[in-house]
Amino acid sequence: MPAFSLEPEQIAWCGELRTLAAEQLRPLAEKGEPGHVNRALVAELGRLGLLGRLFTSGALDLCLMRESLAYACTEAETALALQGLGAHPVHACGTPAQRDRWLPKVADGTAVAAFALTEPGAGSDAAALELRAEPDSGGxxxxxxxxxxxxxxxxxxxxxxxxxxxxxxxxxxRTTPGAGARGVTAFLVPADRPGLTGTPLDMLSPHPIGALDFDAVPVTADDVLGEVDRGFRVAMGTLNQFRPSVGAFAVGMAQAALDATLAHTSRRDAFGGKLKDLQAVAHQVAEMALRTDAARLMVHAAATAYDEGAPDVPRRAAMAKLLATETAQYVVDRAVQLHGARALRRGHLLEHLYREVRAPRIYEGASEVQRGIIAKELYRDVEAVEESQ
Incomplete structure (x- = not known):
């Protein structure tokens, strides 16, 4: 299937998801407490079968889900995405026992998952992790x-x-000190392990974010995801699948902001006519639409490349996340400007999107990191051609 064209069934499914998000998920989201897991919302995502699709769908379907949910209910989108991010390593690299214990609970929304990679001194440089995994009995x-x-x-x-x-x-x-990316191991750690504590952080975006403290938390070989000292592959494999869908989340927000702007500028009286009649306004709206569609196409192309097992997935995924998140920031900011002060009032759609849109340019690899990945992959291709000549 060409990346630039969706099948009628996919388009219809996206429409159904938007309606579902607006009518069934948004009311639950509005009852949630900012900064805390909304378990009722997670459970509803499970009841509707959307969480189960995280483990049966390809990257393109994940993008369609995330964009459609984000358009009508960013909280539902984020709850779904975080379940996928935290549980994907278990699905992809877990043992049968690990999968059997946790994946059914994730799919039905009764267990909440989390992806714990970032540290105070190791954010963008994920290979510089310092959380120590020390032998329990020496040796x-x-x-x-x-x-x-x-x-x-x-x-x-x-x-x-x-x-x-x-x-x-x-x-x-880190299981092997001084080994960089080669000395990191992924572990599945239940929240009730002794020595594991956490603190919520008060952030700009409304979804829950916190810090974790590990005080000699015990883990065994049965908790390893994948292979010892090969956990960085687990992390990068997860991020390569989810980076295009972060872009889809951003595109969903951009589309919501664009549609709100089209409606507002069509109705708003200004200078003897409607706002849309001002060329300066119309051209800004055209630019917003242009960038949103371009970002969507790149997201779909990256997701399709992942589903087809293309060799350039890291570069495509980085490009998709970079373009889409930067585009969404631009579109939402322009939408706020064209709406004026009303858009900054607490509870307005654009006030909500303005807070939501900032974080995706940082998490799962900041924009600067994506540019580094793109350049690295480009020069690697050049070197490969030179070596073959």
Whole structure:
């Protein structure tokens, strides 16, 4: 299927999701408390079968879900996305026992997942993680039956979505000091492990974000996701799938802001006519639409590349997230400007989007990091061509 064209069934499904989000999910979102997990909303996402689709759908379907939900209810979109981000490593790399215990609960909305990668001193440079996974009984830790197979996690994580209220965390810790990305291991850590505590952080965006403190938290070989010292692959594999859909979230917000602007400028009287009759306004609206559609196309192209197993997924995913999140920031800001002071009043759609749109330019790799990934991949291609000549 071409990335630039959706099937009629997909278009209809997106419309159904928008209606569902507006009529069933938004009322639950409005009853939630900002900064806390809205478990009623998560449970409804599970009841509707949307959480289960996280593990059966491809990257393009994930993008369509996230854009459609974001258009009508950003809280529902974020709740769905965080379940996927936290649980995807379990789905992709977990043992049968790990999958059987946690994935059905994630899918039905009775267990809340979280992805714990970022640290106070290791945000954009994820390979610089300092959370230590130290052998529990001394010596090297292995998964062999005749060797010790336990660690103690000591250190901090911060800016973790759904913390400290999640039921389990995908945690990335350093098992081999000084090894960079090659010495990181992914662990599945239930929230009730002794020594694991958390603190909520008061943030601009309304979804829950917190810090985690690990005070010699015990984990075993049964908690490892994937292979020891290969956890960075788990993290990057998850991010490569979810980065285009972060772009889809941004596109959904941009489209909502654009549609609100079209309605407002068509009705608003100004200077003897409607706002839309002013060329300066009409051209801004045209630019907003142009950038939104361009971002959507790049998101769909990146997701399709992921689904087809293309070799350039990291570059495409980075491009999609970068363009879409920067575009959404531009579109929402222009929408606020064209609405005037009314858009800054608490409770206005654009006031809500203005707070929501800022964070995606930072999380899952800041815009500057995406540019670095793109450049690295481009020069790698150049080097490959030169070596083959």
């Amino acid at each position: 090297s830790v292995t998964a062999e039956p005749d060797g010790p197979a336990g660690w103690r996690l000591t250190g901090e994580k911060c800016w973790i979505s759904n913390a400290p209220e999640a039921d389990f965390y995908t945690v990335f810790a």
